[in-house]
Amino acid sequence: MAIYRMLRDSTFGPHEISKMTTAYEVALLELGITDRADPRTEIIAAAIIHRASTGEYDVQALTDFAMRKVKLDVPRITPATANFVSPTPLCEKPD
Numbered sequence: 001m002a003i004y005r006m007l008r009d010s011t012f013g014p015h016e017i018s019k020m021t022t023a024y025e026v027a028l029l030e031l032g033i034t035d036r037a038d039p040r041t042e043i044i045a046a047a048i049i050h051r052a053s054t055g056e057y058d059v060q061a062l063t064d065f066a067m068r069k070v071k072l073d074v075p076r077i078t079p080a081t082a083n084f085v086s087p088t089p090l091c092e093k094p095d
Helices: 001-006 015-029 040-052 057-074
Strands: none
Touching: 001 015, 001 040, 015 040, 015 057, 040 057
């Protein structure tokens, strides 16, 4: 529901809002996000509104932009960030 709340008091017209909400719903479907409380919904909504504020209202362009943005903002887990413990080596040096 992030985009609907964010657009409630906006100056966008009904046509533009329809395009943005469609892009929002498509992005959620494409990313498999079903939980509307998922923090990524805020990132998607903000990205779509930001892009639309530049005059872009093409649904596919808004969707693509939001999907790229959410994928970039999702933290990546790496061995350094996950307290990675290496398994025992398969070949140990003999004493």
